[in-house]
Amino acid sequence: MTGPELRALRESRKWSQTELADFLGDVTFATISKWEKGISPIPQWAQDKLLSSVRLSLPLHELAELLSYAREDGKTFEETLALALRAYLHSRKPPGNVNPINYADIPIPDGTGTARVASDSPGSGD
Numbered sequence: 001m002t003g004p005e006l007r008a009l010r011e012s013r014k015w016s017q018t019e020l021a022d023f024l025g026d027v028t029f030a031t032i033s034k035w036e037k038g039i040s041p042i043p044q045w046a047q048d049k050l051l052s053s054v055r056l057s058l059p060l061h062e063l064a065e066l067l068s069y070a071r072e073d074g075k076t077f078e079e080t081l082a083l084a085l086r087a088y089l090h091s092r093k094p095p096g097n098v099n100p101i102n103y104a105d106i107p108i109p110d111g112t113g114t115a116r117v118a119s120d121s122p123g124s125g126d
Helices: 003-012 017-024 029-037 044-052 060-073 077-091
Strands: 107-109 115-117
Touching: 003 029, 017 029, 017 044, 060 077
Parallel strands: none
Antiparallel strands: 107 115
16 A cells, blocks of 8 residues: 555545544554555555455445356455456546556455455466
């Protein structure tokens, strides 16, 4: 996760740097500022805590459809959800003055409690 990605995630939750620091615990708003500016690297534990707190709310029939696709493709539900989100993101044009994120490099769960880069997954075709 980059500093700008951290800031975008924080702002999407309408959190201040202090609120994010409180959520993570054991860091200050000044540390969050350094991470967002790229002055200091964001530790993996902080990325893991942030990403593990992401919640999705989908109608049950849509979740069932994704699970069905996962079974058909021999993938985990998490891999299939990540691929669906990536396809959506790739279908959108970024604004002209924003550098697009390389979504193929975003880690996705591999079903073992660890993460790997999506482009390393078999059959990802990215």
